Amino acid sequence: MARRKRGRRIDGILILDKPQGFSSNGALQQCRRAIDAQKAGHTGALDPLATGVLPICFGEATKFSQYLLDAEKAYLATICLGETRTTGDAEGEVLETASAEHLTRERVETAMQDFKGAIKQVPPMYSALKKDGQPLYKLARQGIEIEREARDVVIEAFDLLDFTGGERAFAQVFVRCSKGTYIRSLAEDLGALLGVGAHLTALRRTQAGPFDLSHAMTLEQVQAKGQGLAARLLPIDAGLQYLPRVSLVEQEIEKLLQGQRVNVLNGANSGIVRVARASGEFVGLARASEEGEIAPLRMIANQEG
Structure with a gap:
């Protein structure tokens, strides 16, 4: 029998104003425990001496942390x-x-x-x-x-x-x-x-990237809000808005989730694109060709279970 992971399944992004004296991983673990999240990762370490903007990704958002690491x-x-x-x-x-x-x-x-x-x-x-x-x-x-x-x-x-x-x-x-x-x-x-x-x-x-100190919370604020903060996290794609968005119908999205490629008749921007449902819900990143073919790159896992 598989061992149950500790914490709740929480997806989203928190912008922490990292305090001095904490390693980035130490600050991350404090936030993970405060929110009671199963999985978390940061996007670019700050030295213990340093303070300021440290985006922390929870759950499925960790799949896209590399694209925040690449930001200026x-x-x-x-x-x-x-x-x-x-x-x-x-x-x-x-x-x-x-x-x-x-x-x-x-x-x-x-x-x-x-x-x-x-x-x-x-x-x-x-x-x-x-x-x-x-x-x-x-x-x-x-x-x-x-x-x-x-x-x-x-x-x-x-x-x-x-x-x-x-x-x-x-x-x-x-x-x-x-x-x-x-x-x-x-x-x-x-x-x-x-x-x-x-x-x-x-x-x-x-x-x-797109996040600055106006988005940030102190560690004390995170700990004070605790598990209630989960509902106020930024969406998974909050740091990906610079990428063009492509809306697909449910059948096409299902194929991408299964690792298959899809053809979009009207074409799409070549390169990495955000894939969304018609409702606007973000479902992952894909690579689009000039011919209109879209291949899955990083997709959000099924939330069941």
């Missing part, structure tokens, strides 16, 4: 210029110091221009990326450093909001970037370019 992100960050640390942020040990007394707002803004647009970025050792199945941060804690290949990222905005000069200068910045961008690496690279070193002292994610 926005951050508010504070960079300390004149001090490098082992982890690239305030939690690490001091490695080197250098006076940042000579830096001006104009000099920092000029240097920041070099990082806008498409750039190459080397991921930090203190990251969740894996080498032979082992997270890099675990190797880093053992004093092991391995060569990391530079990755292509896009920095759409890197703006200086405030600057405080001194032996240790502080730059408050706004960043909008593509997936896979490490703000710690951006801070370190800026410090290296300025010749004084740098590390991150604060980080707050303000946006992840």
Whole structure:
């Protein structure tokens, strides 16, 4: 006899304003327990130091979390210029110091221009990326450093909001970037370019795809509302609105749910599309060809049982 899963079958998306001091998985588990959900997953980890927008998917919504992982992100960050640390942020040990007394707002803004647009970025050792199945941060804690290949990222905005000069200068910045961008690496690279070193002292994610802080709830609010929050979750496709929608009749949807392809006589946009019933109910994602053929990609499971 199959063991019954703990928790309720709940589908939808919660936008959490992750508090400082929690890992993304730790915050996720707190929310899962508060709502009493069987299954949950987050869409893009935030370091314990960081706060802000963390979309959490429950139930069938976890099938589509990858499409939120791919979305652009926005951050508010504070960079300390004149001090490098082992982890690239305030939690690490001091490695080197250098006076940042000579830096001006104009000099920092000029240097920041070099990082806008498409750039190459080397991921930090203190990251969740894996080498032979082992997270890099675990190797880093053992004093092991391995060569990391530079990755292509896009920095759409890197703006200086405030600057405080001194032996240790502080730059408050706004960043909008593509997936896979490490703000710690951006801070370190800026410090290296300025010749004084740098590390991150604060980080707050303000946006992840279509979701921003106006959609977010604190962990305290989630725990206070508890199981009653399940009825107020965002729909499964809330983060997929940028994809074109194709409405199909019930017979065509049934074929897709069985893994079969269907032909739509009037054609459809090529690429990934949202599939919906005539009522507008979302049933999954499919890949459409220019010839009008639609193949299932990720479909919502039958809710019976």
